[in-house]
Amino acid sequence: MSREEQIRQKARELGIGKCGIIKAEAMSDYGDRLRERMDRIPQGEALYRRFMGFADPRASFPWAKSIIITACSYGHYHIPAALLPHYGKYYLVDMRLNPASPEAQSLRAFEAYLHELGLRTATEEKYGLTALRWAAFKAGLGRIRRNNFFYTEEGSWFALNAWIIDQELELIETHQVRECPSQCTCCIRSCPTRSLSAPYTMNMATCISRLSTSHEALPYTDEVNRMMGTWLYGCDACQNACPMNKGTWEDRDRFPDLEALAFWLLPEQILSMDYGDILRRLSGKFFYIQEESLWRWKLNAINAMVNAFQEAYIPFLHQAREDRFRIVQEKAQWALHTIGVSSEAS
Ligand code: SF4
Numbered sequence: 001m002s003r004e005e006q007i008r009q010k011a012r013e014l015g016i017g018k019c020g021i022i023k024a025e026a027m028s029d030y031g032d033r034l035r036e037r038m039d040r041i042p043q044g045e046a047l048y049r050r051f052m053g054f055a056d057p058r059a060s061f062p063w064a065k066s067i068i069i070t071a072c073s074y075g076h077y078h079i080p081a082a083l084l085p086h087y088g089k090y091y092l093v094d095m096r097l098n099p100a101s102p103e104a105q106s107l108r109a110f111e112a113y114l115h116e117l118g119l120r121t122a123t124e125e126k127y128g129l130t131a132l133r134w135a136a137f138k139a140g141l142g143r144i145r146r147n148n149f150f151y152t153e154e155g156s157w158f159a160l161n162a163w164i165i166d167q168e169l170e171l172i173e174t175h176q177v178r179e180c181p182s183q184c185t186c187c188i189r190s191c192p193t194r195s196l197s198a199p200y201t202m203n204m205a206t207c208i209s210r211l212s213t214s215h216e217a218l219p220y221t222d223e224v225n226r227m228m229g230t231w232l233y234g235c236d237a238c239q240n241a242c243p244m245n246k247g248t249w250e251d252r253d254r255f256p257d258l259e260a261l262a263f264w265l266l267p268e269q270i271l272s273m274d275y276g277d278i279l280r281r282l283s284g285k286f287f288y289i290q291e292e293s294l295w296r297w298k299l300n301a302i303n304a305m306v307n308a309f310q311e312a313y314i315p316f317l318h319q320a321r322e323d324r325f326r327i328v329q330e331k332a333q334w335a336l337h338t339i340g341v342s343s344e345a346s
Pocket residue numbers: 190191192193194195196202206207208209235236237238239
């Protein structure tokens with residue numbers, strides 16, 4: 001059995017959905033795709049330029065010869081209904097920093113196996129060492145659709161992981177993922193901020209996934225506040241709207257700790273927590289909101305409350321006027337004004 005087949009077999013034994021291997025130089029055309037993106041969205045250039053290094057892993061790892069890429073489904077977990085309007089599902093069942101998750105355990109065992117084979121590896125769980133979707137596409141694991149998400153035959157609910165390795169191997173799989181229907185624009189029409197303005201054309205600066213985790217202490221305009229709707233952390237709108245995701249989520253398994261955490265993820269509970277609690281309860285899992293900008297949680301919670309207002313939120317909004325951070329105080333004032341409640345009442 002070839003080394004590539006051994007690796008593929010091990011991945012299957014461990015329940016890892018898909019696995020492929022590309023040569024390091026196969027990533028070079030990712031740079032062309034990024035340049036195309038920057039040409040289409042000049043205002044996003046600074047954000048996209050940061051990813052240029054992903055096109056050549058050998059620049060950071062001179063010993064890099066190939067990249068192993070895996071796709072693990074997370075579309076089999078139960079998501080508490082109350083959280084669906086507020087969170088990108090991926091973040092709720094994020095296996096990256098949860099050693100109790102079966103997927104994380106499989107990936108650790110897989111990495112140990114690569115070492116047993118004598119491979120030198122490098123990986124980065126949080127932010128990745130290369131462009132994971134492009135690598136998975138090049139390895140034949142599936143297709144990148146017009147909403148920019150990576151799809152297998154079972155939809156877009158896949159977490160991708162990559163290991164740079166020091167041996168020249170190649171395992172290009174074949175897939176049965178159909179192209180997007182020629183006239184379909186469901187994802188583009190569903191995007192609340194119009195960040196996804198055309199096929200494969202997304203302005204990262206206005207995507208809710210970024211807006212909801214930004215550490216810039218600048219208030220958003222009323223229009224942006226409205227467009228963010230009820231999203232608190234991430235956004236699934238362009239995946240939820242996609243017909244290729246229809247029927248692909250299986251509400252089957254419980255993700256470790258999610259049920260216990262769900263209560264604290266509701267907007268009003270985020271407002272009721274002090275920053276120490278937010279750090280302790282949320283930051284390990286939702287690491288895109290940095291420790292220095294935990295006020296972002298409260299801004300997002302207030303915004304979600306305004307966009308799906310309930311009378312029960314009013315005391316929480318009044319309480320937020322006393323927050324430690326001025327930006328939160330002002331957002332609470334704005335919220336009370338927007339919903340037409342006197343900020344003098346308590
Ligand atoms: S994640 Fe949300 S905001 Fe971002 S492109 Fe998709 S629909 Fe638009």
